[in-house]
Amino acid sequence: MHSFADAIDIGAAEDGSLRTGQAAVWHDPSGRADLSAALQALEQGEFRPLAGAGSTGLRKGSYWSLFILRNTTDSSVPIHLEYVDHQLIRLQAFASASVDTPHFLELANLAMGESFARRPVFHNRFVVPVVLASGTSEAFLVRFDSEEVGFVFPSMRIWSPDALSKSHTGETAVLSFLFGGIALISLFSLIVGVTTREWSFFAYFVYGISKIVAWGTILGFTHQYVLPDGFHWSYMSAAGAVSILCGLVFDRLFLQTRKYTPRLDLILILMMVNAGVLLGSALLQIKAVALMSITFALLLYPAFTVIALVRWRQGSSEAVVFALGWTLLLAGLFYQALRDLGYVEHNLVNYYLPPLSSFIEMVTIMAAMGMKLRRLRLQGLESERQYRRHLEQSKVKLEGLVRARTEELEKAKQQAELEARTDPLTGIRNRRSFLSDAELCIKRAQRRGEPVSLLMFDIDHFKSINDNHGHGIGDEALRQFSVTIQRKIRETDVFGRLGGEEFALLITETRPDSLYTAERLRDNIAQIRLRCPEGCVQFTSSIGVAHGSTDESVETLLRQADHALYCAKERGRNMVVEYSEQSSSTAGSAETPLNPEPV
Structure with a gap:
């Protein structure tokens, strides 16, 4: 057993920095191997270190990971083993109390389609709770299954229960902030659309709401909070397809490609057809077609930047801001692709980089739409009313600046009073x-x-x-x-x-x-x-x-x-x-x- 995996020493305050599972990995192309087949592969020396930075790449079948955890403390230690990603259909964990002569027993059998209430830990990703006795070592076999074909990261983070709970709370808070920001931008766009009767603002509102639904579903929060029962992987593809389709509709309206760039508009129509194929394959639960459709969509995404730059050359000033926002989104998605293909190591930063870049894209494009709105105001019959609104906004901004300056002065006063009462060398009273x-x-x-x-x-x-x-x-x-x-x-x-x-x-x-x-x-x-x-x-x-x-x-x-x-x-x-x-x-x-x- 030791020839396949070195023991990982754990303590009572694990913060997720330790990860398991990449030193001894076995690929089961059929995806049907059970525990006995995995143990036979282990005996035959088929477990190998995972190539790449952590991802198996887009391959069929399931993956088995072997690792050993050793409790180096004087008391029993409860830990949570958290799968590092969200797009996994099933996870099975087996443990053996004996490292030298392993006899594995099932610890957990988690599936995306099962009721969320059956999960032993309330978390949007798969988590397996384990308790290690004082001074003991346990061997673990974990099966990662994406069904048919998909990206797998055969690794699990090691947490103490409290640390994982705090991390999950922090992640949820950050995503709530991002989703709340997108929701506010979308609501603002709806209000502007009602005021100006400009269809692109309505489309942007729908696009923003679809983004919240898509990312919430893809990251597992829809399953956790909205649809705890009867969730299926196809919901992620369907939500992504709807978001892509809404984005394409908005882009065509905003850039006015049908009127000003009719030839390039054919590319957007092709992408809309592809989004329909993705939606259909999701509803029919054809995973291979869904993955190919998503890949094809990502390959065509750079066309938006090209079209926006062409519109900018034609005189649309807001199109260059649109190109910047879309390029930022492309950077996040491209980095995600490098992670999925195993060229970049998986971590929480690049895990949340796509939704973060999507949020930045929304903010940047909102700025572009603001430029368009300004142009419409100047051209419309309601210029005087919009001018008063601009003055009101300036007043609010000025009041904010005054408040901020007042706060700065108050802080400076407090700092001066503190310095007058404090010895500068030791920091105590003078x-x-x-x-x-x-x-x-x-x-x-x-x-x-x-x-x-x-x-x-x-x-x-x-x-x-x-x-x-x-x-x-x-x-x-x-x-x-x-x-x-x-x-x-x-x-x-x-x-x-x-x-x-x-x-x-x-x-x-x-x-x-x-x-x-x-x-x-x-x-x-x-x-x-x-x-x-x-x-x-x-x-x-x-x-x-x-x-x-x-x-x-x-x-x-x-x-x-x-x-x-x-x-x-x-x-x-x-x-x-x-x-x-x-x-x-x-x-x-x-x-x-x-x-x-x-x-």
Whole structure:
């Protein structure tokens, strides 16, 4: 077994980045092989690495994929195996608890035509839930069947259940945004069509709605939310055929090919006939004909760009914008074709690139239609009313710009206020902000009858750090010092930089607790390590502690804590010294003024 597939190590937080199934793949041209036939092919060494970037290409039959998953954690891990694409008719999964002597049992048998309620996981793509016991490995055989002929991606993403649920929610939200945008554009086109009596706007409305139906059906959301029972693959081809047909009708009306380019209009008529064949083959469930019709339609799609450029040369200014939008759609569809043929690796980006490019096409063509509408306005009898409407739109736009500018100014004001209160190097409060917040905290504690203590820190021998290792290391020491303190204190505590290497912390704790906190912080500071070319730099801190009474201000506490800090330095540094009235009277001349606020 190991000669065919290497084990994939999994954990409890898989995010879909790991994929399975491309190291050992077997092609069953008949599409009728069962599990015993697959195991026989495995024994005969017919499983091979998949050629290409992930797709089997347009081939008949089914594909079997072998892979091994290994739980490297100390507990059982639930995972979800998600098929990477949507256009798959059936997926069967088998598992064996023994890797060396496999005995496979069926895990799941999922089919597109079955009721959506039978799926073990609520997802628009096939998902197989699996639970791996701690420290065990399991072998899996997965059968991918597209029936008759189709593109298959014999690979599955590995997710934790929560991660897959979040990803699915995100995908659904993005598609809802895209579909909502197309719906709004279509509705706007309908309103303009009613106003101007221009048929191309009505056709564009129908085209937009057909796009929503087509992509929702192709990506599996119609089956998930609209038709949970009795869904069939032919619905995807039928929805695509209707969307292509609606697009052709709109293009002929918009570009006026029948009037201005009658010869090129024959190509569009041919494409309409082909779309009818696609619709008929979908209704009759002839999959091979449907695939050939779709391929033929894609081959003729570049003709739209050529026709639009010809109309632009004839004087239709909006035709060049139409050509740009259609070219963007072609780019997305061409990239999808490269993915389906196995030249480009399958991922979520190119998976959703076609509907995204379709959305961009709608927006771009809407701009072209706006140009056409403008031309009709100027030529029509309703120019005065349309001019007033334009002024109203300008007013709304100006109000939006004013609001946006107001918001920018407000953000700038908030940023300036934040910068005025923040030390630029460490990101904590500066001296002025600390004094203000600490004063408020003391008054609040006095009203509540809570004790307060002020801790003043000084980094020992900080000048030697700058002298021996440079100011860059010194700045990093200040930052790491600040980060260490912030991580160990509460959000209600007030912490700030007074200047240089001096910092202050105001806490609402009793005398014993505040001393314990000071010792704990001193120990945490001593554990800081800074890497530099000369080696590892570490430093300590001296701490002076002052305790507040009912009528003391923050300035008084600062002077007392500064005196205690001076005593800590005199006694050898790297220690906590508590302020007392006795020590103050004994060494009153030893008090030092507070450092000025840093610039």
